[in-house]
Structure formats: structure tokens, C-alpha cells
């Protein structure tokens with residue numbers, strides 16, 4: 001019984017709002033040849049109730065702090081960079097509460113792969129850019145390991161990073177804000193509908209990598225559709241949800257994760273409702289939460305410790 005009460009407190013399940021009916025623009029037929037690789041920079045295993053609201057199907061939430069390398073004929077693009085190899089030192093700059101929140105969230109991840117070494121092993125040492133789903137420590141941490149690569153992010157996320165430089169709140173680790181300060185490039189979303197979103201940014205102009213605004217978890221958090229001729233077809237949704245099962249169960253993240261990590265709870269829940277709508281419209285599309293390790297394994301295969309898995 002105690003376990004049940006604790007689990008209810010952790011997960012406190014609030015029903016999602018229904019997403020308003022929305023026109024749908026189907027994903028284009030893939031034309032670009034891509035190779036897409038999963039770099040598991042770190043992770044941890046925690047009870048499933050930390051990941052999603054209500055009674056979870058997954059007993060454990062197996063976490064990956066992932067970087068995704070997208071190899072396009074026009075160049076390599078990194079989607080997120082995972083955790084920093086020196087996060088343990090970097091987090092000491094944080095104030096007491098921010099340090100506690102970090103220790104309960106991104107700081108739980110233990111290092112697995114160093115991003116620069118993984119990229120060298122894959123022969124991808126000069127990416128065009130890093131595209132950040134958002135600037136939290138478990139997504140931007142690897143930037144300290146890639147000093148010269150431009151950092152693409154939504155203008156709203158850029159404003160967050162710049163405000164953290166002036167007045168640190170700990171939403172972004174100060175070391176990460178400094179590491180990216182001189183190389184921030186704002187994404188220019190166009191009023192071009194894509195899937196069930198009103199605006200989008202087509203990175204290569206061929207529909208293979210398309211970014212949409214999904215603001216809420218942070219002021220400028222984004223989702224990225226990947227659609228390659230080799231059958232790579234998924235949408236990376238950052239931290240809108242933690243487990244794929246959130247979609248079939250129609251729930252957001254756990255109460256704890258929402259309180260600790262969502263800057264705007266109502267906006268985040270509205271974005272999760274849009275994901276439920278997207279999945280209902282495109283049942284075959286893989287919706288990939290940034291930290292759902294089993295979902296990465298289903299998409300890329302197991303990481304056997306040699307080269308990062310690619311498809």
C-alpha cells in the first residue's frame with residue numbers, strides 16, 4: 001500500500017486536454033539518402049513512475065541521454081549532444097535548489113560514451129551544426145566537447161540561454177551557456193504547415209529533416225522529423241514525454257518531472273496532446289522521446305559497445 005501511495009504522489013495523473021482539430025500535411029515521400037546514428041552518451045535506470053503519469057506499463061524507465069548523428073549528402077547534423085563528460089564539476093556552480101533539481105533529473109545520468117570519441121569513430125568530426133531540441137544539461141552537455149560547431153536553436157531558446165548568462169537560474173548549466181554563447185544561430189521557422197504544426201523549418205530543403213516549434217518544456221523547445229530514403233522515419237520530440245507509452249495511455253510525464261523540468265506545464269501538456277493527435281493520424285510514425293532507451297534500441301538496434309548503432 002505504501003508503495004502505491006508513493007507511486008501516486010510521484011506520478012499524479014492528470015488527463016490531457018484534447019488537441020483542437022487541425023489540418024494535416026502528410027510527410028513527403030523520402031528522397032534523401034540518410035544514415036542516422038544513436039550516440040548513447042549516458043543514462044540511468046529509474047522506476048517507470050518517474051517517466052510517465054499514472055500506473056506505468058514499464059516497470060523501469062531506462063534512460064538514454066542521446067545525441068543523434070544525421071548524415072545527409074549535404075553534411076552531417078547533430079541532433080542534441082547528450083550529457084557533458086564533466087557534468088559532475090560543472091553543476092557545482094548551481095545554487096542549492098537548482099543543484100538539487102539537477103541531482104534528481106539530468107544529473108542522475110552516468111556517462112557511457114564521450115561524444116567527440118564517438119564522432120571520431122564514425123568519421124564525422126566536422127558536423128555542419130548542432131541542432132538543440134532544447135538547452136537543458138542532458139541535451140547541451142556535449143557542446144563542451146565540440147568547441148567550434150555552430151549551435152542551432154529556436155530564437156526563444158536562444159533568449160533563454162542569453163538570459164541565463166546574464167542572470168543564472170540553473171535552467172541551463174552556466175558552463176553550457178558559456179560554451180555556446182558565441183555560436184548561437186536562431187532557427188527561422190517559416191509559416192509552412194507540416195504534419196499537424198503551423199510552421200516549420202526544413203533544414204536541407206528536401207523534407208528529410210524538418211523542425212517544428214513545440215514550446216513549453218522550455219521556452220523554445222522543438223521537435224524534429226527525420227524522413228530518409230533508407231526507411232529512417234521518426235520524430236524526435238525532446239522531453240515532451242519520457243516514454244512512448246504516454247501516447248497510447250494519453251498521459252504526460254510524471255508529476256515530479258513536470259514540476260522539476262517543464263517551464264510551462266499547460267503549454268507542455270497541450271503539446272503532448274498534439275503528439276497524441278499526430279500518432280492517431282500517422283499510426284506508423286515512430287514518435288521518439290529523447291530519453292526512452294528501449295525506443296532507441298527498437299529504432300537503431302542495441303549498442304554493443306563498439307561503433308554506435310546506425311541505420
Ligand SMILES: [Zn+2]
Nearest residue numbers: 136138239290
Ligand atoms: Zn532531457
